[in-house]
Amino acid sequence: MNIGDKVRLLRAKEQGVVSRFLPGNMIEIEIEDGFRIPVMRSELVLVSPLEAERLLKPSIFEPQKTVTPSAPAILSNQGIYLAFIPVNDREYTLHLVNNTDWDFPYTLGEESAGAGGGVQFRGLQSGVLKPKGQQKMNDLYAHAKFEEWPTFVVQGLWFRAGKASLRAPLVKRFKARAATFFKAKTTVPVLNQPGFQTQLDADVAVDSSSGASPAAPAANRGGSNVSTQHRPATIRPEDLKAEMLKPKSESIGSSIERPSSVVDLHTEALLPSGTDKRTSADLLKLQLDTFDRSLENAIASGMQDITFIHGVGSGALRTELHKRLGKHPNVRFFEDAQKEKFGYGATKVTIK
Numbered sequence: 001m002n003i004g005d006k007v008r009l010l011r012a013k014e015q016g017v018v019s020r021f022l023p024g025n026m027i028e029i030e031i032e033d034g035f036r037i038p039v040m041r042s043e044l045v046l047v048s049p050l051e052a053e054r055l056l057k058p059s060i061f062e063p064q065k066t067v068t069p070s071a072p073a074i075l076s077n078q079g080i081y082l083a084f085i086p087v088n089d090r091e092y093t094l095h096l097v098n099n100t101d102w103d104f105p106y107t108l109g110e111e112s113a114g115a116g117g118g119v120q121f122r123g124l125q126s127g128v129l130k131p132k133g134q135q136k137m138n139d140l141y142a143h144a145k146f147e148e149w150p151t152f153v154v155q156g157l158w159f160r161a162g163k164a165s166l167r168a169p170l171v172k173r174f175k176a177r178a179a180t181f182f183k184a185k186t187t188v189p190v191l192n193q194p195g196f197q198t199q200l201d202a203d204v205a206v207d208s209s210s211g212a213s214p215a216a217p218a219a220n221r222g223g224s225n226v227s228t229q230h231r232p233a234t235i236r237p238e239d240l241k242a243e244m245l246k247p248k249s250e251s252i253g254s255s256i257e258r259p260s261s262v263v264d265l266h267t268e269a270l271l272p273s274g275t276d277k278r279t280s281a282d283l284l285k286l287q288l289d290t291f292d293r294s295l296e297n298a299i300a301s302g303m304q305d306i307t308f309i310h311g312v313g314s315g316a317l318r319t320e321l322h323k324r325l326g327k328h329p330n331v332r333f334f335e336d337a338q339k340e341k342f343g344y345g346a347t348k349v350t351i352k
Contacts, residue, residue: 001018001027001041001044001046002018003018003019003020003021004017004018005017005018005046005047006046006047007027007029007044007045007046007047008044008045008047009039009043009044010043010044010045011043012315013314013315014029014031014037014315014319015031015047016029016030016031017029017030019036022038024333025040025041025042026038026039026040026041027039027040027041027044028326029044031319035319035320035323036323036326037319037322037323037326038322038326076099076100076101077100077101077102078100078199078201078202079097079098079099079100079189079199079201080096080097080098080099080100080104080154080156080170080199080200080201081095081096081097081099081188081189081197081198081199081200082094082095082096082097082152082154082174082197082198082200083095083096083097083134083188083191083195083196083197084141084176084195084196084197085188085191085193085194085195085296086194086195086300087140087296087299087300087330088299088300089143089300090142090143090144091140091141091142091143092140092141092143092195092196093136093137093140093141094124094136094137094139094141094152095134095135095136095137095188095191095195096108096125096129096134096135096137096154097129097133097134097188097189097190097191097197098129098130098131098132098133098134098190099132099189099190100131100132101131101132101160102131102158102159102160102167103128103129103130103131103158103159103160104128104129104156104157104158104159105127105128105129105156105157105159106126106127106128106129106154106155106156106157107123107125107126107154107155107156108123108124108125108126108137108152108153108154108155109121109122109123109124109152109153110122110124110150110151110152110153111150111151111152111153111173112150112151121153122150124137124138124139125137132190133190134190134191138327138329140329146176146178146181149175149176151173151174151175152173152174152175153171153172153173153174154170154171154172154173154174154200155169155170155171156169156170157169157170158170170200170201172200172201174198174200181196182196192289193292193293193296257297257301258297258298258301258303259294259297259298259301259303259306261303261305261306261307262306262307262308262309262346263290263291263294263306263307263308263309264309265287265290265291265308265309265310265311265317266309266311267283267286267287269309270286270287270290271286284316284317287310287317288317288320288321291308291321291324292324294306294308295328295331295349298349298351299330299351303351304350304351305348305349305350305351306348306349306351307337307338307346307347307348307349308321308346308347308349309345309346310345310346310347311345312345318345318347321347322334322347325347325349329352330351330352331349331350331351331352332350332351332352333350334347334348334349334350335347335348336348
């Protein structure tokens with residue numbers, strides 16, 4: 001079995017292409033909807049060459065649909081955030097959040113002091129944030145090393161299909177300051193989780209005639225948390241020390257709710273009074289939000305494992321859960337949970 005081979009799961013409907021080999025006799029495959037999932041080698045079988053010719057390709061008998069780009073009314077032009085979500089009372093995860101109705105192609109990196117007093121840049125992530133979307137970065141940032149946090153650099157463009165105003169590129173630098181950072185705790189949009197955030201586009205005009213410039217000096221006007229690498233740091237040691245020595249009743253971890261060891265993600269369990277005309281997309285988002293919140297709370301509260309009941313169905317929810325678990329830095333491993341009790345409709349997660 002080699003990278004690029006077409007494979008099928010023995011005990012599920014999914015089929016896809018081998019994308020890479022993982023430790024522990026695991027293989028990552030990319031399935032039809034673009035998700036990548038880790039699977040045991042013993043659970044896969046190669047697809048014959050005849051089948052492989054048609055795998056992941058639309059049927060020649062299906063009529064091709066022509067999609068004409070449209071430009072619906074813009075509901076939200078601003079709302080690009082850097083958000084720091086507490087994993088526990090010691091570490092934060094970094095998220096880039098797009099709460100606008102624009103596609104947002106971006107790059108995100110770190111600037112820090114290099115050898116000889118220069119500035120060193122490290123790229124973290126690039127991609128396209130869809131409207132009302134977010135991207136979680138892989139690194140964790142320690143509370144105890146707050147003074148050593150780098151300057152975060154976000155560069156982005158704006159795109160909408162059809163007719164839309166031309167917008168200047170977004171270039172922002174953000175350096176966390178103790179005097180203001182810890183006062184900004186709020187519910188982060190899109191994620192709907194408590195955290196600390198800064199809005200990067202609060203002072204960016206939408207109309208190109210407004211004179212908004214992509215150059216660094218103009219791009220760094222506005223919020224007190226945003227600065228260039230040339231602006232002197234204003235972190236006061238006494239402010240940082242006071243924040244770290246706050247009583248537990250005021251700490252980030254004090255509001256963490258320990259979840260049940262078994263979390264049922266079925267919609268009837270999450271919405272016992274009925275779905276109330278929610279769409280399939282709304283219900284899937286509710287299930288994924290419940291999964292993310294329960295997993296993070298389980299990690300933060302020191303649980304060793306947690307089981308999620310997702311059912312069998314089409315397999316879309318199970319696939320997305322496994323994709324997220326495969327990338328989570330605090331997950332040791334995950335597996336089908338108690339087949340005699342749940343069948344193939346639950347996943348047990350062991351936490352580091």
